[in-house]
Amino acid sequence: MNRYTTIRQLGDGTYGSVILGRSLESGELVAIKKMKRKFYSWEECMNLREVKSLKKLNHANVIKLKEVIRENDHLYFIFEYMKENLYQLMKDRTRLFPESAVRNIMFQILQGLAFIHKHGFFHRDMKPENLLCMGPELVKIADFGLAREIRSRPPYTDYVSTRWYRAPEVLLRSTSYSSPIDQWAVGCIMAELYTLRPLFPGSSEVDTIFKICQVLGTPKKNDWPEGYQLASAMNFRWPQCVPSNLKTLIPNASPEAIHLMTDLLQWDPKKRPASAQALRYSYFHD
Template structure:
């Protein structure tokens, strides 16, 4: 049995209409495996009709009804998100109780792009990539979602010229009711409120992650490479300094309720850690990396920072 809808053409179709679709995975030839994760594996495929390359994500668990598929967070969020800096979902197919997402093909992810580099990116390139990430994130947040798993592996690229946000498996609606699970995002990009087990966090956790990613784009090294949750907080304290209660009372109280004591650290300036960044870049990163989530700019506010007010065309160029 095959059920299918295309991401844009069939959003209004009834379940009955979708079930009558003749589109099956036979329309694609799989070429090789691109990756394997907890919930699914990703294959490189080719459309038999057009020859166009696609990325096919095959979910590992089985889905026994179409409604079950439609309730997946990844389906719900991507159905609503069409933007130049959000990866495009072309269609979803359920065949023999397996679910397949067919995405536009992107050559690599940001982690791979950085790993391949043998010299630092020029600031103009970092600025353009950061701009595209914030553009995509601003669109996601304005449409009522936050990503919860922003990290270089989930930012897909066609070289440094084009960056798109991908993998919405952990996305939540901003208006959805907490408590949320505390285990989100790879540890190195995890915001302090998540590390301190807050269950009422929201979109500012994505902004924290972008601050970490932006710093990494300048240095090609992670900013807070903790080897455990406690070590992650220690790494953050080494840069931001010990948290004072007056800086973020809620975070201080979260730590107290966990019987956690912040290590005594003198702050290290971002300027000394990222010497190749301009003053405007340092200002933006410092604001995105505030302990208190309320003090971080929104993605839309971040895009208005002087860092982006330069004589440079910003945005996707390919």
């Protein structure tokens, strides 16, 4: 760590704290993530999902892991530095984004995600705080603490991601979800970029499902049979809701934008377009 000077703390999370640092060799700013638990061997470090996934991922819209350092049983990740996240960018705005800015941000998120999925990972915690940016011009996906290999076998833990961006199959405690949960989160983020307000701000998991029903309408049994099985397994009773029109909720979105959001926010994960597919929508091709 003697090749870096530390400037100030940037944040503190469950697994570690993040410090702003500078490389003494190049003079460039870096974000240093120091893990809370101790690591007694390199092997132990290399088994961490974050190391495995990020070491393999090199893309303009995925945060770059520059190096991993183990010193005195402490583990440090050195990342490229980005000045803010998408949550902060939205919070600080006084007016809505023009659609061109939303489209540019969405394009970058989907490019990064298509790359991650193509390499056999899914993120599991897509939310505005995990999208780092330098203004709306440059966005990168970060925080792979929860990323896991798509090939790895279920069951997975049902607790993932902040509740508001959590896909219905996860809210209904499915243990065999996959990359479509990232697509759902992207749909939620897209809506929020237009309105600057979360689309499904539930106060609990069940409340979040209610909020989703109020917007999308209650799913029909033959539209999503697995969802009905999950619901009955946890004794969840579907509220009877008629769908709201997304266009009414998000009046500043073009018909092409509404089309993409509607498809990303499908109850049935099998019906959500993958990132590479979403990039082919007319929304991105005037």
